[in-house]
Amino acid sequence: FVPVDAAGAPLPGAKPRRADYQENPIYRALVDEGGPRVEFLIPFEARHNVEDLAFYLGATPGLQQITLNGTVIQPNIPLDTLRGASDGTALYYVMPPALLRDGDNLIEVLVETQSSVLALAPFHIGPAGEAARAAAAVDLITDIIPIIAISVLAFATLLCLVINWPSEDRARIRRLMLLMGVWGLRIYVISFQTPVEVPFLITAFLYYLLDFSIIIAFARHLLAGETGTERWQHWLGWLWAALLLYLVVVTAAGFVVGPAIMPWFEYLAMANAAMLLVLALGGMAVLAWGVAVRRDGRWLERIALMFCLLALSVDAADTVFDLALPFAQNLALTFYASAPAGLLLGLGVVASIAREASEARRTVVRSNEILAAQLTEQTAKLERSYDAQKQMLQREVMLVERQRIVRDMHDGIGGQLLGLMMQVRSGGASAVEVEQGLQASIADLRLIVDSMDSAEDGLANTLRSFEHRVRGQIEAAGIALDFVSEVDEAIDLGPRPTLQVLRILQEGVTNALRHSGARRIAVRGSAPPLGPIRIVIEDDGSGLPGGYR
Secondary structure, three states, X not given: OEEEOOOOOEOOOOOOOOOEEEOOOEEEEXXXXXXXXXXXXXXXXXXXXXXXXXXXXXXXXXXXXXXXXXXXXXXXXOOOOOOOOOOOOOEXXXXXXXXXXXXXXXXXXXXXXXXXXXXXXXXXXXXXXXXXXXXXXXXXXXXXXXXXXXXXXXXXXXXXXXXXXXXXXXXXXHHHHHHHHHHHHHHHHHHOOOOXXXXXXXXXXXXXXXXXHXXXXXXXXXXXXXXXXXXXXXXXXXXXXXXXXHHHXXXXXXXXXXXXXXXXXXXXHHHHHHHHHHHHHHHHHHHHXXXXXXXXXXXXXXXXXXXXXXXXXXXXXXXXHOOEEOOEEEEEOOOOOHHHXXXXXXXXXXXXXXXXXXXXXXXXXXXXXHHHHHHHXXXXXXXXXXXXXXXXXXXXXXXXXXXXXXXXXXXXXXXXXXXXXXXXXXXXXOHHHHHHHHHHHHHHHHHHHHHHHHHHHOHHXXXXXXXXXXHHHHHHOOOEEEEEEEEOOOOOOOHHHHHHHHHHHHHHHHHHHHHOOOOEEEEEEEEOOOOOXXXXXXXXXXXXXXXXX
């Protein structure tokens, strides 16, 4: 690389220097070696009559311009990454055959930074098809998966928000929503360009703030709902406040002293790694114990949280110990899993909620089945009780009716027959009197039966039955009967009062039939809904002898 000025021209007296490959992985140059702008020089050989070549370049923050053998193939304008973004995207450029030389060629990459490090990402010069496939794979990891992860986290957070949770779960769900929200924001800051161009110090501030916030939110969620953790929750709040204050002070100082403040951010990186390792050890134990022992249906959520802790702890371990993959010592162990881990966290929470909802539905169905069985049993008991009470009521009604009939027969027919028997015993009863007495007893018996048969149908039907019974008897004696009933159909007196009305009618009509010498008997009955019952019996006979009142 060679230091350059704002126009991209090499600084006076500047000589090319070597940018060593780091396992981060980047080609690294320092600002104090030549300033905030450098041009990385990439020499390579090419031969004519070969397939199309492409220059593939990984995500390079601050990338400004690319030239091939002195000709610009990427102009000096901002690319997909804005200045200050924590990451970029992979790009590839098909090199025009007219610009390629047979033999030595040179690619120059202009990079500008606001930090103390100028970085060139790993690159490759080879077939264009390979470069296109590599760029598509990187796009999947850096763009598509983060978008899906943020969407799933947002959906899981909204789902937690709209559910009416039991009171004992609300504190845990609030902390889980906070964790998912911070994780989604961290994915966005790491994966995508900022809406407006921001200084590098602000980007670093946001990055570390979100990292520490995830640690605190993770710890608070693990402690939520556990007994005796109130004091720990309180201290976690104070710890987050202290880290925020440190970040604000360091960021503000960075605007004054410039790149010299970067070692203070490195202290933050070490503190972040140490806190992550402590959280991972304790959190994995708590979550594993919950999966093995607790039977609350949250094992999917706990497994997703365990994977997230694993991703964070591997990244922290690499930051502290500079680890490499066991099977590829030239590749760092850095776990670029913020987006996949966030995606798994969101899916785990959604699956856990779905499982709880399914379990709750099964519980409701079982409860409904139990309640339905109990309701059926209680209904059967009530029906049996109702049948028993109905039978008892029927027996009571029959007993009361029987007593009424016995009383009526005793008072009416019994009295008449007893009087007739006394007359017969004393020899004072003629055959005609005996016949009349028996007829009176039979008539009274009929009245009792009529009152029983028609009492439930109301007074109007009782009067019609009486008319039907006596009309033939009256007309057989050569007497006409005019019978008019204007009684409301709804009037129901009951058996005993109905019997009394029938007895009065019977007595009046019998007297007119026997003693009046009439040619016409008129019976008029009226009973309005609110008025008195009025029955008038008239005849055109000779009337009573004088002196009767």
